[in-house]
Amino acid sequence: MKETKRIWTTEVTYHVGKRVCLAGWLHHLRALKQVSFLILRDGKGTMQIVVEDPQLIEQLTQLQRESVLVVEGQVVANPQAPGGVEIQHPSITVVSSTNTPPPIELFRPTIKAHLPTILDHAPVALRHPCWRERHRISAASMHGFRKALEQRDFVEIQTPKIVGAATEGGANVFEINYFGKSAYLSQSPQLYKQVMVGVFERVFEVGPVFRAELHDTSRHSNEYVSLDVEFGFIHNHITIMHLLTEVLREMILAIRERVAQSVALLQANIPEVPQEIPTIHFTEAQELITQATGENLQNEPDLAPAHERWLGAWAQREYSSDFLFVTGYPMVKRPFYTHPDPLQPLYSNSFDLLFRGLELVTGGQRLHQHADYMVAIQERGMKAELLEWYLEAFKHGMPPHGGFAIGLERWVSRLLEISNIRETTLFPRDQTRLVP
Amino acid sequence: MKETKRIWTTEVTYHVGKRVCLAGWLHHLRALKQVSFLILRDGKGTMQIVVEDPQLIEQLTQLQRESVLVVEGQVVANPQAPGGVEIQHPSITVVSSTNTPPPIELFRPTIKAHLPTILDHAPVALRHPCWRERHRISAASMHGFRKALEQRDFVEIQTPKIVGAATEGGANVFEINYFGKSAYLSQSPQLYKQVMVGVFERVFEVGPVFRAELHDTSRHSNEYVSLDVEFGFIHNHITIMHLLTEVLREMILAIRERVAQSVALLQANIPEVPQEIPTIHFTEAQELITQATGENLQNEPDLAPAHERWLGAWAQREYSSDFLFVTGYPMVKRPFYTHPDPLQPLYSNSFDLLFRGLELVTGGQRLHQHADYMVAIQERGMKAELLEWYLEAFKHGMPPHGGFAIGLERWVSRLLEISNIRETTLFPRDQTRLVP
Structure with a gap:
């Protein structure tokens, strides 16, 4: 291990004419008559190494792909090499040799295997540059999310992920054996983040949420990463939509600036966030869809996925926007803490953000008066005792507040136009998948 | 809500002579004969507001503490006011009035209640400036941790927190009902972060870990936040200790730079990280303790808390260091993936970092050869089938690697010299506490 001198494959281009040390995996070996081309893959990229020494070629031929190597050699500019540089006259040290070929062929531009096979072998499959770089996009997204919020004084x-009661929706929670008692996995940090508005006024969290939902679709997962925001002293949901717009802009900026190489490799179509994201009220959205499709949506309290797709296409057509806010969902479909629209109390001060025709973010203003909570809880037949700790915050002074939650894996899948959320989750969890 | 103009109480000092808008909670009201002093608390600090208008005083007297207010007034420099400025000639809007006094008196310099009462009422108690600012120190620590690692190309x-098998230690895991099957809560991201070294080479994670441990001490918790690091192409555990030293330095820098006001409020004694943290081998540490105390530690495979405290005091005496690395713990007490010391195979290439006499970080080099894993698993009578997905990574080429994990709440508790970890956890979980 010559750790001090070792450079990334992505840095080789800055060292033309010098001798460098690389480390990584035997990605591919292409043997021609006189010369062999070794492709070395490291955590960031790949590099072509020209091997002419017959003894070394012989030695490399004995190795299976994914063997771990340290390579020293001369950097030579060569317009024909991928990336315009290659390593010549290498000396190679084998760090870990392997006996078996990998279960997934990693050296091809795309993985050929079926999704279940890929997921079964995720520890190896994630090494494929395309699969790997998706998760660098996730990391950059988290970076941009936090940066936007920290700059705005959010803490x-x-x-906690283990909670004492299933307060938000009884059917969809996982139950835990907690020292012989029943406890549950948190479906969202909703109640805690609201309470924390009383402490810091502005908070955010990046963490796992757990949904014991039975539906098996390409856009749901039983465990995912939620980017949560909540803040106080807002005017109404419009304040929240403004913040979300700025956060999205910072997330996209972080992707452009920090992982441009991943964007290029994945040929990702990274959108612009409009200065003002177009906004449509729920009832207007329904009318538009009815006009266009003839479907009768009266008394429908929510939008179906097909409606969201239609609206996404409409926003693209009318505003050239990948994003569309739908506001004012009916109160009846929204959770108990939802704040009504003071002017039309059957509708809420809430919103969904559609991104390329799929719901990406849900947010809104929450109730902040203790008395309003008591009414909402009674109307829904919920048990106030289970919420006593939460209601205490409202009994002792809370400002108008609200927030939103972005599903990280769903964001990345829409951003990269990948249809199945399992392909943007490191180790997805669904009804049949607990391993790896 | 005059959201555009509203400033933080901590910014008032820059607006002397101007009229400003503040928002926050009625922290305290002190009524003298002619004048009353309203202390307004917001998410960052407090501000004194001088009220002379008898009608306004009368109105404020009717309000309970923790009512939410918006205050506009004139900023006046006054050396006698806390912080040297105060607000005069205020106009006050009540945003949320409350009927009941808070269950915890928040306006005193420290909370007088007993810990269980404080924890029961955490949604209110966390509003106390001292309790609140501990968590701003946590946030700054996470910021520094991530910054150090992102700068060094870590991703x-x-x-996942739901895992299919209790692979690391069967007794201490929480069991979940996962669609009628048994699953478990992750005790640590250890196996996953290792596998990810094969993908990105350098990874980190900030997330919850779950330990169903029965011991009820002031330094353990059943759910806590783990700051995890793992990386490849290391020489041995010394490479890891160097990185950890740099990460700690960045965490402390972030605290000094980002939350200096919290440090001042809490009168926290923030340590220096020595250029090189002193290091002692496990066997030497035992000898020292034996020499000093007469205790016979032969055949003892671990250090007891009292020994750690003794070593902490010794490091302070000998090196003026709050930190001490203890290396080379016996293999017998370390997990199956631990890499032995090649020169003395009964001891490991591992370390603990003691901080002020308490184990704060555990880390070390891991095995990286598939064959070594098979032996280690067999020797410990573990089931290789349950680890098949994990072992696949080693079957297909892994470099020498290792990492560490820092317990966030323990770090903050030692940093602030707070004895009970429950006081640095937002909503702690122990055998008897699931709520709030």
Whole structure:
């Protein structure tokens, strides 16, 4: 291990004419008559190494792909090499040799295997440059999310994932054996992040949420990463939509600036966030869809996925926008803490953000008066006792507040136009998948 | 809500002579004969507001503490006011009035209640400036941790918290009902972060870990936040200790630079990280303790808390260091993936970092050869089938690697010299506490 001198494959281009040390995996070996081309893959990229020494070629031929190597050699500019540089006259040290070929062929431009096979072998499959770089996009997204919020005086919190009661929706929670008692996995940090508005006024969290939902679709997962925001002293949901717009802009900026190579490799079509994201009220959205499709949506309290797709196409057509806010969903479909629209109380001060025709973010203003909570809880037949700790915050002064939650894996899948969320989750969890 | 103009109480000092808008909670009201002093608390600090208008005083007297107010007034420099400025000639809007006094008196310099009462009322108690600012120190620590690692090309990952098998230690895991099957809560991202070294080479994670441990001490918790690091192409555990030293330095820098006001409020004694943290081998540490105390530690495979405290005091005496690395713990007490010391195979290439006499970080080099894993698993009577997905990574080429994990709440508790970890956890979980 010559750790001090070792450079990334992506840095080789700055060292033409010098001798460098690389380390990584035997990605591919292409043997021609006189010369062999070794492709070395490291955590960031790949590099072509020209091997002419017959003894070394013989030695490399004995190795299976994914063997771990340290390579020293001369950097030579060569317009025919991928990336315009290659390594010549290498000396190679084998760090870990392997006996078996990998279960997934990693050296091809795309993985040929079926999704279940890929997921079964995720520890190896994730090494494929395309699969790997998706997760660098996730990391950059988290970076941009936090940066936007820290710059605006938001404080990062970590709320508990084991909770004492299934307060948000009984059917969809996982039950835990907690020292012989029943406890549950948190479906969202909603109640905790609201309470924390009383402490810091502005908070955010990046963490796992757990949904025991039975539906098996390409856009749901039983465990995912939620980017949560909540803040106080807002005017109404419009304040929240403004913040979300700025956060999205910073997330996209972080992707452009920090992982441009990943964007290029994945040929990702990274959108612009409009200065003002177009906004449509729920009832207007329904009318538009009815006009266009003839479907009768009266008394429908929510939008179906097909409606969201239609609206996404409409926003693209009318505003050239990949994003569309739908506001004012009916109160009846929204959770108990939702704040009504003071002018039309059957509708809420809430919103969904559609991104390329799929719901990406849900947010809104919450109730902040203790008395309003008591009414909402009674109307829904919920048990106030289970919420006593939460209601205490409202009994002792809370400002108008609200927030939103972005699903990280769903964001990356829409951003990269990948249809199945399992392909943008490191180790996805669904009804049949607990391993790896 | 005059959101555009509203400033933080901590910014008032820059607006002397101007009229400003503040928002926050009625922290305290002190009524003298002619004048009353309203202390307004917002998410960052407090501000004194001088009220002379008898009608306004009368109105404020009717309000309970923790009512939410918006205050506009004139900023006046006054050396006698806390912080040297105060607000005069205020106009006050009540945003949320409350009927009941808070269950915890928040306006005193420290909370007088007993810990269980404080924890029961955490949604209110966390509003106390001292309790609140501890968590701003946590947030700054996470910021510094991530910054140090992102600067060194580490990629942030999010690994699953629901796992299919209790692979690291069967007794201490929480069991979940996962669609009628048994699953478990992750005790650590250890196996996943190792596998991800094969993908990105350098990874980190900030996330919850779950330990169903029965011991009820002031330094353990059943759910806590783990700051995890893992990286490849290391020489041995010394490479890891160097990185950890740099990460700690960045965490402390972030605290000094980003939350200096919290440090001042909490009168926290923030340590220096020595250029090189002193290091002692496990066997030497035992000898020292034996020499000093007469205790016979032969055949003892671990250090007891009292020994760690003794070593902490010794490091302070000998090196003026709050930190001490203890290396080379016996293999017998370390997990199956631990890499032995090649020169003395009964001891490991591992370390603990003691901080002020308490184990704060555990880390070390891991095995990286598939064959070594098979032996280690067999020797410990573990089931290789349950680890098949993990072992696949080693079957297909892994470099020498290792990492560490820092317990966030423990770090903050030692940093602030707070004895009970429950006081640095937002909503702690122990055998008897699931709520709030």
